[in-house]
Amino acid sequence: MASYSVNTKREKKVFDTEDDVAKAMAEYTFNLSKKFCKKRGYFTIVLSGGDLVLWLKKLLVPEYAETEWSKWHVFWVDERVVPLDDKDSNYKQTLDSFLSEVPIPTSNIYAIDQNCAALGDAKGAAIVYEECIKRLVNQNIIRTYKSSGFPQFDLQLLGMGPDGHMASLFPGHYQIKEKASLVTYITNSPKLPPKRITFTLPVINCASYNLMAVCGEAQADAVAKVFKDDFNLPSARLTADTQAIWYLDKTAASKLPSECL
């Protein structure tokens, strides 16, 4: 696979409340779904776990009734290697709160391999997920970024932990440096559960649109470090092909240096 290079400027919008962030994220998603469904007949969207799972519910309002759910293809930027019915599964949490409410064909929802998940086989799960992505690239459901061969998703919705991790790329762990694979794994994640699979940084940064949504005081220090370009934090490395935008609530933005406001 060839190397990739994307260097979009980091943008941000600050909202009063978490509810405002969630609503704005839904609007952003709806507009991009409309754009890509019209342009290519598919919308490839990558989800995260964490707080974001509940915010997706804002897409379930009458305003967005025209969403072409049948054209959605849903992926996860990271997943915990636990059985698919475990409360820690990003898939299960998203299914319970959002996916079960919308008519996306089951075959368009790409969960972690259930056998590997049940066995706790993180390496196997990463290999199978990577094969799945490559198959969908061959079927032209996922585009590729220019001539690099890296998959290019239409939109990724991301979150950041208080330590600055995004997906399951944690500060000080070698996975952030992985450049050859599309999907890698970790077995000693500082945030539990310890076994996870995750897209690698090149895949994350090749997406057309990356929306990072962060709310709450616990993340305020990390947000300030990101906007001071502290690249020890994996989230500071987030770019995109077209737009990398941060949606913050006031508390998450409260420690931003004045030059960033």
Ligand SMILES: O=C1O[C@H](COP(=O)(O)O)[C@@H](O)[C@H](O)[C@H]1O
């Ligand atoms: O463990 C995870 O954490 C991050 C951040 O979650 P948040 O609750 O702090 O927003 C999440 O993006 C990732 O998908 C998840 O596996």
